[in-house]
Amino acid sequence: MILKVEGLSKSFGGLKAVNDARFAVAEASIHSIIGPNGAGKTTLFNLITGAIPPDSGTATFDNVDITRWTPDRLARAGLARTFQRTSIFKELPVDENVALAIRAREGISRAVWQSRGDAQMVAAEARDILARVGLDSRANAKAGDLAHGFQRALDIAIGLALKPRLILMDEPLAGMSRGDRETVASLITMLRDTLGLTVVVVEHDVGMVMRLSDRITVMQHGAVIADAPPDEIRDNAAVRSAYLHGSFAA
Amino acid sequence: MLAASLAVNGVVLGSVLLMCSLGLTLIYGVGRIVNFAHGALFSLGAMAGVWLSGAGLPFWLTLILAPLGVGLVGVVLDWAILARIRHRPMVDSLLLTFGLALLITGVLYELGGRNVQILPVPSQLEGIVSVGGLTLPIYRIFVSLLAVALTAALLLFLRNSTWGLRVRAANDDPEMGACLGIDRGRLMHSVVGISAALAAAAGVAGAPIFTAFATVGDKILILAFMTVILGGLGSLRGAVVAAYAVGLIIVFGEGYFGGQLALMALFLLVMAMLIKWPRGFFGEGRTE
Amino acid sequence: MSDLAANPALERRASGRGLLIAGAALVAVAGALVPFWTTGAPFLLMLASQAVIAAILALSLDLLTGNTGLLSFGHAAWFGFGAYVAGLLAKLVTPEMLIVVPTTVIAACLVAAVTGAVLVRQIGKTFAILTLALSQIMFALVFVASDITGGEDGLQGVPVMTVLGQPVVQAQTWYWLLYGVLLAALAASLHIRRSPLGRAWLSIRENAERARFIGIDVNGLKLLAFVMSAGLGALAGALLALFNGAASPDLLSWFESGKILMFVVLGGVGTLVGPVLGGIVFTFAEHYVSSLTSAWLIYFGGLFILIVIVAPGGIFGVLGHAWRRMQGQGR
Known part of the structure; x- marks a missing residue:
């Protein structure tokens, strides 16, 4: 188990946004977290990635307690994340977006002088990564000029540049056209199959989740109500009632 | 005895700061704008007081007309200038209000603000009263009461009127406010107008104590800024408590250590506060 | 590169x-070549020297604002700090420039590192307010220590500078010295802009949250920019005090901070070259306007407002945009 979440809780005012959440993620799998709006999925994500501190509970990554780690420390440890809203450096060129992450990973972000060898290494790796997500032809475009789906792909490419072992994606399909969804979905599968990455996804598109995931954690009112492979989730009564009328029976 | 009279003066300064800080807080809450021109509006109020009483108007009328006039100036400034950058990044609003501060100060310089002007205490409020062996200037008591009364009126108005409801809604969440059909542009005109009027009222009422000149509001602005940070950006009750805390710190510091050192001590306190409680006294300041 | x-x-x-x-x-x-054009007009050369100092100062603020997006409303604090520290060192310790100037810059960097550690962690608005407050504190310090700073009258009687024991007297020499510092600072800034460090800074200005999540030490880099900016600002102040042989508390006023901001906004935030030109143009404009009217603050404030509303990229930003458009059509 590469990621273990044990008893994470967080309250805002009186509201228990996340209540004693527990689950574990297997290495090289796609693990989805679903649940109705306000179930606490994004908060859970923020707790794991250090964006906000939990009230109690722990998260362990590769048997190391990472609770309350800062985001930059997590990134260096091999845990990357993408955001609900695409988060890229819009004014910078596409390849520079990826190069920034590569240099951060290599610990040469503060360099004032850079050897030609280093520069070429960074540029070559940036091109490699962009090729993987299908952006190599747009390497020199301004990131903000890319179409929506490509921006999301760039977001993932930035995450990949950190050479993570685990990548957390917050609603990677949100606000996408059907075609873009397919592109991003096949990207996610590629991460697992080709690169051997573990992917944790928070997602609303239940149909897509059923197709993609190896395991699914269902949340409601801040608590985990089910945690099983997709087939079992489909037949789970508690999940059906959480999603009114079981309308996602894809 | 020194301590007691310093305490009184601290309350007076705190009251003046309160009037300024409430306006800063409201403008921040509704428009997410930090108003660097607030000190200039204070100076404008003080100078307007001098002009009006120089024209022969009684103090009472001055105390009403000057804030009304400056309030109107505030509405015009918001409508003509601040409204142009509502959807721009935050830095533009900072730059713009800073430019406004320069402009207003420049105008005041040309209208006699290079020299220190005196606004006499009205004859009805001259003199002192003795309370338990402590002598208090009547005018200073009046200024404190005025500040408390205006603050109470504003807070009541915020709590009970439709306008107050709108301001509070916009304060909590600008997008929510828009959903409720609030015209944020017009609301902002009124908020800037009322805030400017409050700053001007503080300027006029303070003029017999602090005198009047083009940059009289500069120090007040710095202190008001320290107040809103101590109280938490956007927190009204935080501002109330912080205003008196700052007033007392400054006056006691000046009394015992000299004025400039008091300012330094205050700055260190603010820095320490930001490390320990970045959201102010009540933990409700904004950090976005 | x-x-x-x-x-x-x-x-x-x-x-x-x-x-x-x-x-x-x-x-x-x-x-x-400016000193050769102004042989008959010593005043013009002095104005040009002041303009060069203003350019260094503008560049120093752009190192902070242009690189990290943090807007300082009290940059005059470092300018004045440099002027007073250098002036006092020259007066009380030694007039040797190679000792005075580095000591001043290091002192400014130390003070900036301590205050900056708190300041750069704040949101932009709080940062803006606190920088203004910090400059007012420095202003107040001049009066607290008026025994040695001269208080309201300013610091007078700074001795003639020496470099390696040679006194620097001639106006031309001074100009070339200042100009050399400007060129060196600008070249270094442009180089850093294109280095990994410069790119990391830009990423913070662009999207600080994302920068943090790719493992960039956002607060550390912001602090670095703050310290470098303060150091260069203090360098400009030190040069001014030694050049003029005096320092006045006006250097620390918020008008001065506003002026520095104006250089940068006028030239275009983050363009490095723009603010340098902004500082030069503005210094000359200020001189001629203030000789025509005493109300220059009104024009200054009005222009400030106008630029923010109409041309947020600065005048040079607008010109550059037009230039790129023309080039685009030419293709």
Whole structure:
């Protein structure tokens, strides 16, 4: 188990946004977290990635307690994340977006002088990564000029540049056209199959989740109500009632 | 005895700061704008007081007309200038209000603000009263009461009127406010107008104590800024408590250590506060 | 620098860049020749020297604002700090510039590192307010220590500077010295802009949250920018005090901070070259306008407002935009 979440809780005012959440993620799998709006999925994500501190509970990554780690420390440890809203450096060129992450990973972000060898290494790796997500032809475009789906792909490419072992994606399909969804979905599968990455996804598109995931954690009112492979989730009564009328029976 | 009279003066300064800080807080809450021109509006109020009483108007009328006039100036400034950058990044609003501060100060310089002007205490409020062996200037008591009364009126108005409801809604969440059909542009005109009027009222009422000149509001602005940070950006009750805390710190510091050192001590306190409680006294300041 | 060589998009623009570099070299040489044009007008050379100091100062603020997006409303604090510390050192310790100036800059960097550690962690608005407050504190310090600073009258009687024991007296020598510092600072800033550090800074200005999540030490880099900016600002102040032989508390006023901001906004935030030009143009404009009217603050404030509303990219930003559009049509 590469990621273990044990008893994470967080309250805002009186509201228990996340209540004693527990689950574990297997290495090289796609693990989805679903649940109705306000179930606490994004908060859970923020707790794991250090964006906000939990009230109690722990998260362990590769048997190391990472609770309350800062985001930059997590990134260096091999845990990357993408955001609900695409988060890229819009004014910078596409390849520079990826190069920034590569240099951060290599610990040469503060360099004032850079050897030609280093520069070429960074540029070559940036091109490699962009090729993987299908952006190599747009390497020199301004990131903000890319179409929506490509921006999301760039977001993932930035995450990949950190050479993570685990990548957390917050609603990677949100606000996408059907075609873009397919592109991003096949990207996610590629991460697992080709690169051997573990992917944790928070997602609303239940149909897509059923197709993609190896395991699914269902949340409601801040608590985990089910945690099983997709087939079992489909037949789970508690999940059906959480999603009114079981309308996602894809 | 020194301590007691310093305490009184601290309350007076705190009251003046309160009037300024409430306006800063409201403008921040509704428009997410930090108003660097607030000190200039204070100076404008003080100078307007001098002009009006120089024209022969009684103090009472001055105390009403000057804030009304400056309030109107505030509405015009918001409508003509601040409204142009509502959807721009935050830095533009900072730059713009800073430019406004320069402009207003420049105008005041040309209208006699290079020299220190005196606004006499009205004859009805001259003199002192003795309370338990402590002598208090009547005018200073009046200024404190005025500040408390205006603050109470504003807070009541915020709590009970439709306008107050709108301001509070916009304060909590600008997008929510828009959903409720609030015209944020017009609301902002009124908020800037009322805030400017409050700053001007503080300027006029303070003029017999602090005198009047083009940059009289500069120090007040710095202190008001320290107040809103101590109280938490956007927190009204935080501002109330912080205003008196700052007033007392400054006056006691000046009394015992000299004025400039008091300012330094205050700055260190603010820095320490930001490390320990970045959201102010009540933990409700904004950090976005 | 070299990472860009590997970037084909920029190679494609290489011909345009060659032209740009030639133009820049021409302007740089023309700047160095100023003392020869002004042989009959010593005042003009002095004004030019002041303009060069203003340019260094503008550049120092752009190191902070242009690189990290943090807006300082109290940059005069470092300018004044440098002027007073250098002036006092020269008066009380030694007039040797190679000792006075580095000591001053290091002192400013230390103070900036301590205050900055708290300041850069705040949101932009709080940062803006606190920088203004910090400059007021420095202003107040001048009066607290008026025994040695001269208080309201300013610091007088700073002795003539020496470099390696040689007194620097001639106006031309001074100009070239200042101009050399400007060119060196600008070249270093432009180099850093294109280095990994510069790119990391830009990423913070662009999207600080994302920068944090790719493992960039956002607060550390912001602090670095703050310290460098303060150091260069103090350098400008030190040069001013030694050049004028005096320092006045006005250097620390919020009008001064506003002026520095104006240089940067006028020239275009983050363009480095723009603020330098902004500082030069503004210094000359201020001199001629204030000789025509005493109400220059009104024009200054009005222009400030106008630029923010109409041309947030600065005048040079607007010109550059037009230039790029023209180039685009030419293709």
